[in-house]
Amino acid sequence: xxxxxxxxxxxxxxxxxxxxxxxxxxxxxxxxxxxxxxxxxxxxxxxxxxxxxxxxxxxxxxxxxxxxxxxxxxxxxxxxxxxxxxxxxxxxxxxxxxxxxxxxxxxxxxxxxxxxxxxxxxxxxxxxxxxxxxxxxxxxxxxxxxxxxxxxxxxxxxxxxxxxxxxxxxxxxxxxxxxxxxxxxxxxxxxxxxxxxxxxxxxxxxxxxxxxxxxxxxxxxxxxxxxxxxxxxxxxxxxxxxxxxxxxxxxxxxxxxxxxxxxxxxxxxxxxx
Numbered sequence: 719x720x721x722x723x724x725x726x727x728x729x730x731x732x733x734x735x736x737x738x739x740x741x742x743x744x745x746x747x748x749x750x751x752x753x754x755x756x757x758x759x760x761x762x763x764x765x766x767x768x769x770x771x772x773x774x775x776x777x778x779x780x781x782x783x784x785x786x787x788x789x790x791x792x793x794x795x796x797x798x799x800x801x802x803x804x805x806x807x808x809x810x811x812x813x814x815x816x817x818x819x820x821x822x823x824x825x826x827x828x829x830x831x832x833x834x835x836x837x838x839x840x841x842x843x844x845x846x847x848x849x850x851x852x853x854x855x856x857x858x859x860x861x862x863x864x865x866x867x868x869x870x871x872x873x874x875x876x877x878x879x880x881x882x883x884x885x886x887x888x889x890x891x892x893x894x895x896x897x898x899x900x901x902x903x904x905x906x907x908x909x910x911x912x913x914x915x916x917x918x919x920x921x922x923x924x925x926x927x928x929x930x931x932x933x934x935x936x937x938x939x940x941x942x943x944x945x946x947x948x949x950x951x952x953x954x955x956x957x958x959x960x961x962x963x964x965x966x967x968x969x970x971x972x973x974x975x976x977x978x979x980x981x982x983x984x985x986x987x988x989x990x991x
Contacts, residue, residue: 738834738872741952750872751953758952761834761872769829769848777823780815780864782842792842793856794833794873795880796865797917799894809916810899815864822858825850833873846876857883863893866917866968869984871950881986902966910941910976918971920980924960933981936960943979944988954985965990 739758741749750761773786780798783791799809801816830845838844847855854876859865860883867884869877887895894900902919924936924944934951936944944967946954966989969980982988 738874739952743948743951745948747949749949749952751950752871752874752877753953755952767831767875769831771827771829774823774826774828777816777820779812780819780859783819783823783847790840790842791830791845791847792838792840793847793859793865794844795846795867795869795876796856796859797868798859798865799916807915810897811864811894814893815859818862818864819859822849822855828855831875833875835873844873854879856880860884861886863887863890863895866894867986868969869986871953871983874984877984877986905939905942908941908978910978911973913973914971914978917969918980919966919968920971921964921966923962923964925962927957927961935979941977943977945979945981947981947983950983954988960988960990963990 737752737754738761739751739754740761741751741755741758743749751758775784775786775788777783778790779801781793781796783793785791798815799812800806801812802808827850829848829850830843831848832843832845835844849855856865857876857879860867860880867880869880887893900917900919902921904921908920920942922938922942922944924938926937928935928937928943932949933945933947934957936946936957938944944965946957951957967980967982968987968989969982971978971980973979
């Protein structure tokens with residue numbers, strides 16, 4: 719990890735952290751959750767996390783920064799709509815999130831705090847970002863309606879703060895919550911064989927529970943399935959509680975032939991009314 723002339727700040731912030739538990743199923747698969755269960759053991763997180771003071775070189779989009787050192791920082795626990803680039807198509811709200819972040823970071827010094835995992839699959843550093851004022855930037859983006867909550871175990875340190883921030887934006891119908899592109903869809907809107915791009919909201923009713931090698935499947939119809947990794951199942955309520963109940967599932971809808979499926983990693987992505 720490159721920190722340049724980083725200043726290490728010791729923060730006694732244990733009260734702000736979510737407890738993380740590790741357990742194993744009967745097949746020996748390891749599971750992480752922010753809820754305890756029989757046989758689960760607490761994961762020893764750094765209860766006095768370090769914060770590293772760094773300087774931002776520029777903002778790529780609403781959730782990705784580049785440091786003076788050249789390191790890329792991905793704000794953890796959130797996702798913002800894409801901006802137009804060589805690799806991505808523009809999404810509604812992407813430029814608004816990027817422009818807001820650029821304006822907010824005119825003073826380029828921030829503090830980074832890492833969670834259980836430090837790098838994503840693209841080798842970007844995953845971080846909670848704090849302004850010099852102490853304000854938690856990840857949560858502010860959610861509160862402004864510029865980002866969507868995307869919690870991924872075991873990186874759940876500030877999950878309760880992030881969930882609360884999104885709830886505030888949604889209740890106020892702020893930002894993405896009022897944009898037509900992000901209004902919920904129903905099964906009547908689903909076109910078998912069509913690809914859907916970007917973060918989606920689908921209002922569905924699971925009817926059955928199925929199982930594959932890696933996933934427990936909440937089957938909505940022959941064309942729509944919600945997949946929960948067995949390694950993460952302990953973090954969810956009993957999946958039978960979702961059956962025959964209206965659920966708004968949030969995330970990225972994938973397709974295999976005529977079947978669409980959404981992989982859900984945290985209960986916050988399945989909203990019941």
